[in-house]
Amino acid sequence: MNWLALASLALGAFFFLAGTVGLLRFPDVHSRLHALTKADNVGLGFLLFGLALEVGSPLVGAKLFVIWCLVLLASASVSHVIARAALRRGVEPWQR
Amino acid sequence: MPAVSSAVLRAGAFRIALYALLWGILAGFEPGSWFLGAPAVLLAAWLSLQLASPVPFRPWPVLVFVAFFIGRSVSGAVDVARRALAPRLRLAPALVVYQTSLPAGLPRVLFLNSISLTPGTLSADIRDDTVWVHVLDENGDHEQALSGLEGRLARVFPQ
Amino acid sequence: MAALSLLPPALDLLLAVALLLTAWRALYTRALFPAVVFFVAFGMLLALAWMRLEAPDVALAEAAIGAGLTGALLMAAVARLRGRDEDKP
Amino acid sequence: MTIDAVHPWLALFLLANLLAGLWRVLTGPTAADRMLSTQLFGTTAVALLAIEADTRAMPALRDVALVFALLAAITAVAFVRRVWQPREGSK
Numbered sequence A: 001m002n003w004l005a006l007a008s009l010a011l012g013a014f015f016f017l018a019g020t021v022g023l024l025r026f027p028d029v030h031s032r033l034h035a036l037t038k039a040d041n042v043g044l045g046f047l048l049f050g051l052a053l054e055v056g057s058p059l060v061g062a063k064l065f066v067i068w069c070l071v072l073l074a075s076a077s078v079s080h081v082i083a084r085a086a087l088r089r090g091v092e093p094w095q096r
Numbered sequence B: 001m002p003a004v005s006s007a008v009l010r011a012g013a014f015r016i017a018l019y020a021l022l023w024g025i026l027a028g029f030e031p032g033s034w035f036l037g038a039p040a041v042l043l044a045a046w047l048s049l050q051l052a053s054p055v056p057f058r059p060w061p062v063l064v065f066v067a068f069f070i071g072r073s074v075s076g077a078v079d080v081a082r083r084a085l086a087p088r089l090r091l092a093p094a095l096v097v098y099q100t101s102l103p104a105g106l107p108r109v110l111f112l113n114s115i116s117l118t119p120g121t122l123s124a125d126i127r128d129d130t131v132w133v134h135v136l137d138e139n140g141d142h143e144q145a146l147s148g149l150e151g152r153l154a155r156v157f158p159q
Numbered sequence C: 001m002a003a004l005s006l007l008p009p010a011l012d013l014l015l016a017v018a019l020l021l022t023a024w025r026a027l028y029t030r031a032l033f034p035a036v037v038f039f040v041a042f043g044m045l046l047a048l049a050w051m052r053l054e055a056p057d058v059a060l061a062e063a064a065i066g067a068g069l070t071g072a073l074l075m076a077a078v079a080r081l082r083g084r085d086e087d088k089p
Numbered sequence D: 001m002t003i004d005a006v007h008p009w010l011a012l013f014l015l016a017n018l019l020a021g022l023w024r025v026l027t028g029p030t031a032a033d034r035m036l037s038t039q040l041f042g043t044t045a046v047a048l049l050a051i052e053a054d055t056r057a058m059p060a061l062r063d064v065a066l067v068f069a070l071l072a073a074i075t076a077v078a079f080v081r082r083v084w085q086p087r088e089g090s091k
Helices: A004-027 A030-057 A057-089 B008-028 B032-053 B060-083 B106-117 B142-156 C001-029 C032-052 C056-081 D002-028 D031-056 D061-081
Strands: B096-097 B121-127 B130-135
Touching: A004 A030, A004 B060, A004 D002, A004 D031, A030 A057, A030 B060, A030 B106, A030 B121, A030 B130, A030 B142, A030 D002, A030 D031, A057 B008, A057 B106, A057 B121, A057 D031, A057 D061, B008 B032, B060 B106, B060 B142, B096 B142, B106 B121, B106 B130, B106 B142, B121 D031, B130 B142, C001 D002, C032 C056, C032 D002, C032 D031, C032 D061, C056 D031, C056 D061, D002 D031, D031 D061
Parallel strands: none
Antiparallel strands: B096 B130, B121 B130
């Protein structure tokens, strides 16, 4: 049993949960974007890291890392584009 | 033969090496995979030179930035998780305006994307040199965090 | 390990229920745009179902064509139909 | 007990998590809020595919994960370019 891999997988699952809770609880598009881009990406990072440790093959690890980089790039760009569209369309950020 | 500047040559060689590595990682390093892989890598390198002019960067600060970035995005996720799972939501969102001095193109794109992955900030719009940043908590020192991030990127791309 | 052997069926059951649910919403949601979003979600879940059936090539095609390309095309169609205003439910 | 025994639980958890996100598609309120859940779907599907690739020793599933990584971006860009343009009169 590889405890480091297991801990990494658990952390990944935790961040996924946090992302979804944020998506459901946060008050407006902009803050929901915060929850999704940050929590889910890092959750995926921990999960893939755990899987890579488990497999133990450097090539598979590198492939998982490339996939993670792509997800990161895609979701950061998407979140910027959606946030911008919301602002330009006149969706005011929620204020307390 | 048209004169090709050494900067373009260097960038071309670098991109070919990078794409070949990427191909190997994605499709496998077996000899058979290169029948398709070699033309694809060359085509991709040529296309990327057509689409984006070479951007000089320093290799060592890139590694420093990657390490810094991974650390920041983990703490960003922890921050969001704390806010999402707290019994009472403690959010005080606001829009913050920041003037960037990074050159347009790759450095600026990287800046906007890293803003979205560091704690409490999300890049929401850009017009010329002005970046609109949505923050989860208006009480933080975002000016300092943003200029720190910008400084690290400026070290990667010498002007 | 009885509890463990029950797990894969539980996963497949959940997936099947989710597929039916998203398909139903995609068909019966009155507003067009939410229906398209449900369709995209349905496509992604279907790709996951192909994954469970050990058919990675079909999953690949479903994800790229069924969810991605068709979803984008449907969105373009919705925009044409509704004069680019999609906030009303 | 090997670590593989954790995988089904993890997959089940992620799938349940994903389905909870569907609530956002139902309630909105804006079109962008609904789009956010496709973003969630993309990331979670990558995770599920990577787990399954491991459990079943099917490396091809990692290639499917690669496609999923870019899929959500395509639909989001189509959404912003086509559906959710600025209204006439707004800034």
